[in-house]
Amino acid sequence: MPGKVTSYVLDGLSAIPAEVEVDASSGLPSFTIVGLPDAAVQESRQRVRAAVHNSGYDFPLCRITVNLAPADLRKEGPLFDLPIALSLLLATGQIDSLCQDGLVVLGELSLSGEVKTVRGILPIVRRARGAGYQRFLLPAEGAMEAALVQGTSVFPVSTLRQAVDFLRGDLVIPPLEAPDWTAYGQEPSQVIDFAEIRGQETAKRALEVAVAGNHHLIMVGSPGAGKTMLARRVVTVMPPMTFEEALEVSEVYSICGLLSKEKALLTSRPFRAPHHTTSYAGMVGGGSNPVPGELSLAHHGVLFLDEFPEFRRDVLEALRQPLEDGRVQITRVHGTAVFPAQVMMVAAMNPCPCGFRLDPRRECRCGAGEVRRYWNQVSGPIWDRFDIHLQVPPLSLEELTGDGGGEPSAAIAGRVARCRALEAERYAPFGIRTNAQLGGKLLRRFCALDSSEQAFLRQAADRLLLTARSFDRTLKLARTIADLDSQERIRLVHLAEALQYRGAVDWI
Amino acid sequence: MDLEEEKTKFAVTFLAAYLSAKRIQDILVRSDPAMVFSRAKQLIGELALPEAASQWLREPDWKKVEETVSWCRAQGVRLLWRGEAGYPLCLEHLSDPPSWLYLWGKGTLEGAALAVVGTRQPSLYGRQVTARLVGDLTRAGLIIVSGLARGLDAEAHRATLENSGRTWAILGSGFQRLYPPENVGLARRVLSSGLLVSEYPPPIEPAPWHFPARNRLIAALSLGVLVVEAGERSGTLLTADFALDLGIEVFAVPGPITSPQSVGCHRLLKQGAKLVEKAEDVLEELRLELLSIAPQIPQPALSAEEEQLQQLLAAAPLSLEEIVSRCPWPASKTLALLSMLEVKGLVRALPGSNYAIL
Numbered sequence: 028m029p030g031k032v033t034s035y036v037l038d039g040l041s042a043i044p045a046e047v048e049v050d051a052s053s054g055l056p057s058f059t060i061v062g063l064p065d066a067a068v069q070e071s072r073q074r075v076r077a078a079v080h081n082s083g084y085d086f087p088l089c090r091i092t093v094n095l096a097p098a099d100l101r102k103e104g105p106l107f108d109l110p111i112a113l114s115l116l117l118a119t120g121q122i123d124s125l126c127q128d129g130l131v132v133l134g135e136l137s138l139s140g141e142v143k144t145v146r147g148i149l150p151i152v153r154r155a156r157g158a159g160y161q162r163f164l165l166p167a168e169g170a171m172e173a174a175l176v177q178g179t180s181v182f183p184v185s186t187l188r189q190a191v192d193f194l195r196g197d198l199v200i201p202p203l204e205a206p207d208w209t210a211y212g213q214e215p216s217q218v219i220d221f222a223e224i225r226g227q228e229t230a231k232r233a234l235e236v237a238v239a240g241n242h243h244l245i246m247v248g249s250p251g252a253g254k255t256m257l258a259r260r261v262v263t264v265m266p267p268m269t270f271e272e273a274l275e276v277s278e279v280y281s282i283c284g285l286l287s288k289e290k291a292l293l294t295s296r297p298f299r300a301p302h303h304t305t306s307y308a309g310m311v312g313g314g315s316n317p318v319p320g321e322l323s324l325a326h327h328g329v330l331f332l333d334e335f336p337e338f339r340r341d342v343l344e345a346l347r348q349p350l351e352d353g354r355v356q357i358t359r360v361h362g363t364a365v366f367p368a369q370v371m372m373v374a375a376m377n378p379c380p381c382g383f384r385l386d387p388r389r390e391c392r393c394g395a396g397e398v399r400r401y402w403n404q405v406s407g408p409i410w411d412r413f414d415i416h417l418q419v420p421p422l423s424l425e426e427l428t429g430d431g432g433g434e435p436s437a438a439i440a441g442r443v444a445r446c447r448a449l450e451a452e453r454y455a456p457f458g459i460r461t462n463a464q465l466g467g468k469l470l471r472r473f474c475a476l477d478s479s480e481q482a483f484l485r486q487a488a489d490r491l492l493l494t495a496r497s498f499d500r501t502l503k504l505a506r507t508i509a510d511l512d513s514q515e516r517i518r519l520v521h522l523a524e525a526l527q528y529r530g531a532v533d534w535i
Numbered sequence: 536m537d538l539e540e541e542k543t544k545f546a547v548t549f550l551a552a553y554l555s556a557k558r559i560q561d562i563l564v565r566s567d568p569a570m571v572f573s574r575a576k577q578l579i580g581e582l583a584l585p586e587a588a589s590q591w592l593r594e595p596d597w598k599k600v601e602e603t604v605s606w607c608r609a610q611g612v613r614l615l616w617r618g619e620a621g622y623p624l625c626l627e628h629l630s631d632p633p634s635w636l637y638l639w640g641k642g643t644l645e646g647a648a649l650a651v652v653g654t655r656q657p658s659l660y661g662r663q664v665t666a667r668l669v670g671d672l673t674r675a676g677l678i679i680v681s682g683l684a685r686g687l688d689a690e691a692h693r694a695t696l697e698n699s700g701r702t703w704a705i706l707g708s709g710f711q712r713l714y715p716p717e718n719v720g721l722a723r724r725v726l727s728s729g730l731l732v733s734e735y736p737p738p739i740e741p742a743p744w745h746f747p748a749r750n751r752l753i754a755a756l757s758l759g760v761l762v763v764e765a766g767e768r769s770g771t772l773l774t775a776d777f778a779l780d781l782g783i784e785v786f787a788v789p790g791p792i793t794s795p796q797s798v799g800c801h802r803l804l805k806q807g808a809k810l811v812e813k814a815e816d817v818l819e820e821l822r823l824e825l826l827s828i829a830p831q832i833p834q835p836a837l838s839a840e841e842e843q844l845q846q847l848l849a850a851a852p853l854s855l856e857e858i859v860s861r862c863p864w865p866a867s868k869t870l871a872l873l874s875m876l877e878v879k880g881l882v883r884a885l886p887g888s889n890y891a892i893l
Contacts, residue, residue: 228859229888232866378887385887395655395685399717418888420856487878489699508867523874524867 031116033133034110035155036102038276039148039317039357039364042154044131046096047107049114054090060111062095065103065316074105074110074136077244080185082140087119087241092478101361103316106145111136112187113194117282122194131155132164132190133177140187144169149281149291152176153274164190171291172281174205212295222435223259224421230257233417233528235439239446240262240462240507243350243372243412245335248419254375256299257419259330261373262296263436265328266444275367279319279326297328303337310342317357317364322349325370335374336404343409350412374413376405386421414463414500416530446510462507466499474502476517484522491526497508501525544568545607545614545736546600548635552739553588556631556748563634563737568616592617603736612710612737613638621645628781629755633734639710640730642701647823648678650757650778652750652771653687658796661764661851664788665690666883668761670893671814673700675823678729680747680757683718687763692725697880702729703756707749708741709733732756750774758821759784761811765799772799776807784820786811809825835879840864844872845881845892852891 029050036045037369058072079086095102110132116122133151135143143323144166152163152173163173163181170183180202192198221231230246230253237244238261246254268276277293280286286293301310301321312320322330332338349355353369379398383389393401450461457469465473476484488498502517504525509517547568550559561582566574577590578584582788584592607614615622615636620776623644626632638644651669654663669691679695681688683704695702705726708714710733713722723892732752735745748771754760754777762785765771775785790797804810809820817823837845847853847861855873862869873890876882882892 162826226860228866229855229870232870253574385889395715395717401570418855420854420888422856487874490878490880519875520868520871523878526874526877527870 030114030119032110032114033130033160034132035151036100037104037151037282038100038362040150040282040366041364042147042151042157043097043100044158044160045100045102045107046094047110047114047132048094048096049111049356050092051087051089051118052092052113056088056090058091060093060095062093062098063101064095064107065101067104068095068102070435071105071108071111074108074138075115077138078136078140078187079115082191084121084191085119086115086118089210091115091118098275098328098365100321101316104145105135105143106133106147108136109142109166109187109190110311112136113190114189122191129160130162130164131160132450134164134166134184134190136187142166142184142186142190144288146284146336147282149170149175149274149286150278152179152181153278161328164193168288169286169291170203171206171288172277172286174203175277175292177205182197210341219260219441220263220436222433223401224253224256224260224433227257227419230417230419231433231439233415234261234505235264235443236504236528237261237373237415238371239443239511240414240450240503241447241460242463242504242507243374244415244417245374245376245413245530246417246419247376247378249384249421250377250382250391252421255331255333256417258300258329258333258373258375259298260436261331261371264439264443265296265371266440266447268294268296268327268437276327277364279323282319283324285324292325296464297325298331299325299328300331300333303332303334305338305342307339307342307345311345311355312364312366315359315361317359317366319366320355322346322355322370324367327369328371330372331369332372332374335376336401339371340404340406343405347408347412367407372412374503377401388421392510411496411500414504415528417528418530442511445513446507449510449513462503462510465503465506470499470502474506474517476502476522480517480519480522483519487522487526492496493529498531501529504528539658540569542600542604543572544616545604546595546597547571548614548637548736549591549595549600549739550588551735552742553585553591555732556633558582558584558588559634560631563750563823587849589829599738603738606709606711606737607637610639610710611848615644623756626752626755629751630890631751631754632755635734637733637736638730638854639732640726641728643734644730644756646678646701647676647821648680648703649817649821650680650753650760650774651691652681652696652753652760652774653691654726654766654769654799655684655686655688656766656796657686658790658794659688659885659889659891660790660794661687661796662690662885663883663893665763666694668763668788668811668814668817669694669893670698672817673698674812675818677823678703679808680753682706682746682753683713683725685715685718689718689721691763692721694841696724699728704729705749705752706730706731706733706735706741707745709735709739711737712740714741715723721867729830731733746770747773751777754778754783757783758823759786759817761786761788761817762800762803762808763788764790764794764796765803766796767798769799770804775803784809786817786820788812835881837879837881838875840868841872841876844869845876848882848890848892852885854888855888855890858890872874 029048032047034045034047036043053116135145139302148169149172155175167183167185170181182200193200301322308321349368355366355368357364378384380401381392381394384391505521507515508521508524580588617634621643665687673695679702681691692702713719750773754774760778778785787803787808788798788811859866859869
């Protein structure tokens with residue numbers, strides 16, 4: 028009689044239950060896996076054989092067929108090792124019967140029979156819980172991820188022997204208890220803080236506005252102006268993540284195998300700073316069995332792109348749609364994988380290839396043509412994604428760091444959190460969360476101006492040559508500034524400040 | 536004029552790509568434009584024309600000419616021949632007046648015009664001064680002539696347009712090859728109220744020797760030449776030399792003696808150029824006192840804070856960071872006040888987040 032164990036397949040962020048069946052019948056000794064296994068699954072055979080043997084069980088000399096159902100779905104990775112081994116022991120009668128109904132099993136085996144953790148436990152358990160499964164037999168190392176999901180009983184095992192004993196009923200494993208979420212909420216304070224940056228008051232203000240409305244921002248300034256310093260501190264003023272958000276972020280990290288054993292839940296917002304040589308797949312995600320890219324790893328956090336024009340053109344263009352939709356869609360022959368990508372993009376660039384244009388301390392050696400080519404690396408539509416264009420003046424290191432005295436991140440974070448709450452409440456019925464997402468009808472509705480403000484903006488558009496797009500951007504920013512000011516209507520001062528973030532002056 | 540003749544005349548203008556205005560004049564003295572191609576052999580022999588020009592005379596690229604004719608017609612580009620009505624008399628003072636001019640845009644080449652020229656790599660001071668002087672001169676009714684080059688030329692055109700004035704941009708290339716590329720947008724704006732002027736047919740690329748020739752036109756079309764900033768060997772000084780040859784007044788703006796961008800201006804001043812601090816200095820010298828500088832209408836009312844900020848900027852352009860650190864208000868408020876002054880046309884943002892009053 029074939030043995031049967033339930034496991035799961037991960038496809039992007041969606042998980043599908045997979046039955047692992049093993050039949051051991053008489054015939055020439057062989058060990059075959061069917062059901063679209065990839066190379067890692069094929070190699071299971073060697074690991075399972077050794078692990079079963081080394082754990083003191085019999086590996087029968089007969090014709091063994093492993094079927095992974097549904098048969099038309101590609102199976103990837105080593106997470107079927109443990110289910111196959113258990114199924115085999117069931118089929119050969121070394122375990123009497125599965126006394127655990129509705130149990131989901133995942134795990135990789137080592138040759139000596141240890142159970143090792145696999146990628147994607149968190150998303151699998153979350154989806155499985157949604158599908159009604161409650162009991163999970165998981166590698167001890169990664170079991171903590173699963174325990175985060177409410178209403179589950181997670182049984183951690185670290186050897187094949189433990190798993191068998193547990194199934195036989197010889198060993199009682201107490202379900203893992205999820206640590207209290209509130210303990211995670213009280214993170215130790217950030218290591219970095221805005222208070223360390225003296226000066227750059229305009230930049231700090233612009234960043235505050237950017238975070239408050241989740242506006243994408245680009246900084247232009249000479250090397251050493253402190254662009255990276257500023258960008259790193261953006262996450263310190265963002266409101267703390269909700270539990271749900273933290274789970275979403277942790278899921279992405281789980282798929283990439285980036286969650287640490289001790290801390291299964293990421294609680295501080297991610298800050299990702301991919302190098303400008305990052306490939307297309309590295310940025311948006313990809314692979315035949317898709318894995319998330321930097322865009323998704325920065326979900327609910329900050330994606331910092333330093334040396335912005337140096338990024339490959341196709342990589343930059345690939346950012347457009349995900350930034351709009353808040354998710355990445357990777358289409359493959361076998362289907363489509365979707366990963367979340369709600370990021371705040373912070374970009375930085377030099378004013379010219381050598382970096383010292385208009386820097387009083389150093390002389391620029393770039394020709395006008397070079398400068399123009401450098402700026403043209405970034406296409407117009409990408410420029411339009413940035414609501415705030417910020418020029419960061421060159422300051423010396425002493426001026427930048429000095430003896431502190433700047434406003435601490437916590438104070439800024441307080442204002443930002445109030446503003447974000449205001450936005451979330453206002454936009455709740457419309458399916459958006461922040462001012463940056465305003466567009467079309469909603470923009471007209473929530474950024475309506477009184478007549479004097481209207482006259483001012485029209486005059487400004489005339490004199491400062493605002494395009495239709497920068498006109499809309501100014502409105503959105505003014506909305507955020509008004510929200511920071513706790514004002515219902517957008518006032519003159521809000522519009523006027525917003526105009527300063529347009530960055531229209533050319534550098535050539 | 537029939538179609539064939541028109542085409543022939545356009546074809547003649549392509550000689551500008553190969554010959555100086557003087558050599559072209561030599562040709563046209565010997566032959567009517569319509570007859571140039573039929574007498575090609577004789578002309579080439581008599582004048583010992585260079586190979587490229589001879590080639591064009593023997594075998595013009597008629598397809599290119601036809602395309603040019605239809606493009607000009609579609610865009611409303613005019614070809615003005617020397618001797619026709621509307622050809623500016625002042626150009627006749629040149630030793631080598633252009634035999635034709637391509638004009639694109641609104642109006643004619645008539646009126647009191649002043650050339651405002653300067654370096655392609657201006658200092659913040661240069662930009663500020665250009666914007667301020669040109670604003671006043673425009674409001675006095677002068678037409679501003681410049682070369683659409685990078686830096687101060689562009690700044691001069693821009694300031695004129697901002698004050699709803701007329702401006703002429705004299706080019707060293709054809710209209711289909713506007714140069715430099717980053718000023719193409721500016722050229723379009725010039726078209727809406729002023730003129731683009733070129734000796735070269737639309738498809739002709741810019742060439743280094745076109746620009747000195749272009750500078751002589753800038754000088755000749757103007758009552759005076761105002762040099763705002765010029766380096767030691769700036770092409771701008773060439774324009775001033777042409778002006779001196781033509782007996783046209785040269786004006787120069789002084790700058791710090793330490794600034795390399797002011798060396799040329801200071802040399803002009805030593806040679807007797809008129810020193811300019813304010814627009815009235817120019818109007819007086821040109822005997823245009825009757826033209827009074829119209830105040831900005833309406834005179835914008837300023838709040839006490841806006842005035843304070845304006846005074847802070849009075850001495851010299853400042854960077855945003857300096858402004859914010861010297862103002863008693865939080866950064867957000869200073870930013871807002873700057874926008875207010877910008878929109879009122881009193882302050883101007885300069886590259887690298889610097890601000891200057893006008």
